[in-house]
Amino acid sequence: MSDATLHDAQPTKRSLHQIDARTKRRNAAESRFKMLGIGAIGIGIAFLIILLSTIVVNGASAFQQSFLEVPVYLDPAKLDKKGNRDPADLKKATTFTYAPLIEKGLLDAVQSAGIETPLSKTKDMKNLISSSAAAQLRDRVLADPSLIGQTVTAKILASSRVDGYLKGRVHRAEIAQDKNITVEQLDLADALIKAGILHKSFNLDFILGSDASDSRAEQAGIGVSMLGSFYMMLVVLVLALPIGVAASIYLEEFAPKNRFTDLIEVNISNLAAVPSIVFGILGLAVFIQFAHLPQSAPLVGGLVLTLMTLPTIIISTRAALKAVPPSIRDAALGIGASKMQATFHHVLPLAMPGILTGTIIGLAQALGETAPLLLIGMVGFIATNAPDGFWDGFVSPNSAMPAQIYEWAKRADPAFYERAWGGIIILLIFLLGMNIIAIILRRKFERRW
Amino acid sequence: MKSVKLAVSAIAIVAATGTTAFARDNIQVAGSSTVLPYASIVAEAFGENFDYPTPVVESGGSSSGLKRFCEGVGENTIDVANASRKIKDKEIATCAENGVTDIMEVRIGYDGIVFASQKDGPAFDAFDPSDIYNALGAKVMKDGQLVDNTYAKWNEFNAALPDADIIAFIPGTKHGTREVFEEKVLEAGCEATGAMEAYVASGMDEKAAAKECMKVRTDGKAVDIDGDYTETLARIGSNPNGIGVFGLAFYENNTDKLKVATMSGVTPSTETIASGDYPVSRPLFFYVKKAHIGQIPGLKEYAEFFVSDDMAGADGPLAQYGLVSDPELAQTQEAVAAETTMNSGM
Known part of the structure; x- marks a missing residue:
């Protein structure tokens, strides 16, 4: 449009170095358009940064997981009632048999580390331990029955609540109604960190592992x-x-x-x-x-x-x-x-x-x-x-x-x-x-x- | 040319693997998203403790699960349907038409439905069914007259409730939870407020009156949520006055964000639901195709394992997650062991 009207204008004598009003307008329009373009790109980049940083901030913690190092005594009286180490009989001991052994192991570890806690029953330890631990230990025993009767150190997952506490997702003030964790158990978790039993480390299982059921978020992998x-x-x-x-x-x-x-x-x-x-x-x-x-x-x-x-x-x-x-x-x-x-x-x-x-x-x-x-x-x-x-x-x-x-x-x-x-x-x-x-x-x- | 040959042979290989007969060795389960967490917990433990592969559990809702269940018998149909309600006669008929005649019904326990709101929101601590009906019903009693619901705040009909705008997020009509909400809360509230009587007095029979009672106001104060509880939670999170309908298990996993209201003075918990004191609960089921037992390895073991004391018992992992265990579990165990089907006198 402006090009067409350009030629109709009356030619006046003027220095080329002096910018006339129309050129100024055209230059202004150009710089406005440039600004708009830069603004559009800026908004795009800003959204990208917001998106990526949200993803990283929310997701980075999934690559870390809380683990417990627990010595577990594999009680032959419970795991191998017949005492013949026959794999077929060993399989009859389900994960429900293994779970109490791990809870006992953790309680013993707590007591031998000299941690003072009002929690003194094996059942109190349940909420700290992932329910995947029993299956993990059972697989280990089935693969090597000679472990029965020994005390083995198991690196097991902490429960999702404890893991959430370590990652700052679970807070003391908010767990009054939560039946999956208590304040005493969180205190114990703090003491366990000091004692070196509970720690956070890189979780390769998140990248290589399989999906887990709703009750053990800590085990799920992609x-x-x-x-x-x-x-x-x-x-x-x-x-x-x-x-x-x-x-x-x-x-x-x-x-x-x-x-x-x-x-x-x-x-x-x-x-x-x-x-x-x-x-x-x-x-x-x-x-x-x-x-x-x-x-x-x-x-x-x-x-x-x-x-x-x-x-x-x-x-x-x-x-x-x-x-x-x-x-x-x-x-x-x-x-x-x-x-x-x-x-x-x-x-x-x-x-x-x-x-x-x-x-x-x-x-x-x-x-x-x-x-x-x-x-x-x-x-x-x-x-x-x-x-x-x-x-x-x-x-x-x-x-x-x-x-x-x-x-x-x-x-x-x-x-x-x-x-x-x-x-x-x-x-x-x-x-x-x-x-x-x-x-x-x-x-x-x-x-x- | 070489690449073409390669491609052709690759297609042939894929086609060949595609047409071979599938001896399926894993159990396939589908249905209610309420039962899904329980079924996945059982499936996982089943895979760990038995020599069978972990069963596959899909969600999609009770109705779609039962629909697929009733598609017929054979390896290409599912073995177990999870449902948060009883199978309907119509569905049994469809099943029978497609050759699915022997169906085992297994009740795994009960699920509570709770009303919860933002933890720091107004003090929604105690409801009666009549409060919910007054807030959400299509027509309510006002001065002895049945009129369109125009209540905007909770304290307009019950001074004990907070001075807060009414906004409620209720499960959409495709959810099994909606049925329970309608029957145990809206209908009960309708009767308690006298609206039911007014409907009957206006010349309706009981059935039509009950149907009217279940109608929810449509002015935007009652919002249907077609997604999952996570969506309800997100809506509550952005709306301090919002009341949401959740399953007990979901609430128990999110106690840091939600506070629960009592219903008729009873706090929802596994204990109050098991004892029958908390009024809004429902049984959960799964249905097993008997024709598949013996064909699909581990199917019967899975059903037995599901209702075993280790899993579904009062101290089992399912109860830990929020299932209210069935006081008559022993009977269910017997029925599963004997492969009792629905038409053989249950």
């Missing part, structure tokens, strides 16, 4: 659901990449341009915009109810996510193929290559960086997806058993990282909340890693003409 995500991504990669690339090569290089291919093209673009939950319902109907694939299996999850990722891969692959200049095809055809040779020997290799970038971004999208998994039974208390062997991983029930985070966020014990944030950190690291790989691939292999 490892098994990470495996579930891995298997799903494998299925997506193995299916979506070849199908997507084949479809785009055909559409781009071989298919005749007519109404029918136009229709297909429009539909692919539409599919990319379909909400992911729709693919979940489709997966439930087709893969589980019709094809009778197992529920909660990463195989089915991967198939559903494949459907979701295909349009993304097809669209980006076609864009990459389009970006290869026609002169390369013409040159190949001109020296006698067949259309297929021209495509596979020349066009496809040149388009590969773009295809890979699109695939990785599609995978990253699929990795963060929860909604379709709700419908095929992958959300709940599921990620408990690591698969036996590689192939079993496809069909044995499992969850996925985002589904696990969602599940934790809705559980009652506030300790799970911290783990949900911790899970988000791990998920973000994965997404960041995938995006970095995509960028590196693009930088390294991309060619410009």
Whole structure:
């Protein structure tokens, strides 16, 4: 607009060094726009910082866990009533037999450390100890029955309340109504820290472990659901990449341009915009109810996510193929290559960086997806058993990282909340890693003409 | 070309693993999100103490769990449905149509429903069902007349209650908890305030009057929460005057943020619910497909383990988490051991 009126203006004699009013206005408009742009970027960065710092502040504590070092006397009279150390008989001693032994062990440790506390019964120790400790000790004894009769030092998890106290989540003033911990037990926890029995350390089990039930937040880990995500991504990669690339090569290089291919093209673009939950319902109907694939299996999850990722891969692959200049095809055809040779020997290799970038971004999208998994039974208390062997991983029930985070966020014990944030950190690291790989691939292999 | 061949063979491998018959060796459970924590505690301990894999427990609500339960018999259907209410006749009929005829009903204990508010909020310490009805019912008694509910503050109908705006977060209609809330609180309050009588006097039969009683005011003072208790907790956290409906177990895990109100003078706890003094409670169940016992390894052991004294007993981990243990647990144990089904005279 201003350009058009510029020429109509009366030319007056003026030095170029003197800025006239109109130029001033234009310059002002430009600097205003610059400021707006900088402001927009600033707001974006501020939100990013707020988001990331919230995630880190809330989630970092999930990587630390409180442990107790307790000497436990493995009483043969309780664990091996027949005295024959027969594994079949040893298995009959359930975790309910082991729990009191650990409580006794902790009480003995408290008394021998000379800590003064009004808590003098073995049962008083229960709230300090994670209920996972019994199973941990039982597994150890079953693996090595010769331990029975000895006093072993067990590194066991402290309960989620004690852990919360050490992390500043549980306060003395607020636990009057809490039946899972008492003020005396917190006092004892303080004394145990001084005595070196209770301490906080890095918790590898959060990254590698399996999900735990609602009563033992301290034991829950994201490892098994990470495996579930891995298997799903494998299925997506193995299916979506070849199908997507084949479809785009055909559409781009071989298919005749007519109404029918136009229709297909429009539909692919539409599919990319379909909400992911729709693919979940489709997966439930087709893969589980019709094809009778197992529920909660990463195989089915991967198939559903494949459907979701295909349009993304097809669209980006076609864009990459389009970006290869026609002169390369013409040159190949001109020296006698067949259309297929021209495509596979020349066009496809040149388009590969773009295809890979699109695939990785599609995978990253699929990795963060929860909604379709709700419908095929992958959300709940599921990620408990690591698969036996590689192939079993496809069909044995499992969850996925985002589904696990969602599940934790809705559980009652506030300790799970911290783990949900911790899970988000791990998920973000994965997404960041995938995006970095995509960028590196693009930088390294991309060619410009 | 090589990459194409590779891709084709990869598809073939995946397809082959997909079509092989699945000898499922893990128990699959789905249903009520109220029962989910208990079922997950049992499943975890079951996996630790037995040679079977840990059962898979999904949530989704009592109704969706029973729907999937009734889809049929076979490895591709779930073995156990958790429910926070009794199975309905209609659902039994659907089950029967699909070949699920022998259903074992197992009652695991009771769950209390509590009214709680922000710890530092107004002193909501004691409610009667009539207070809740006056605050939330669609129509209330005012000067002997049944009129649309216009109460804005709690002390307008009960001077003992604080001078605070009425705002309540109640479970949405898809929750099993809503039914208990309607029957044990709204209907009871409706009767106590005389609104029920007024409905009947206006020419309704008892059933229609009860239905009217369960209607909740729609002017935004009663908010349906379709999500979980965590959502209710978040809403209460940002609203000092808010009253929320929670399960006892959830409240007990969040006593640092919530304070609970008594109902008809009784403080909710596992003891008062077990004794029947606290009025708002309900039984929790799970349903087992008998046809799957023997087919799915460990299914019967899981059911027996669930109701064993070690788990569901008064000192067991379930009670520790907030379940009110069933005084008639021994009978339930016997019934499970004998694989008693619903139609064989229970």
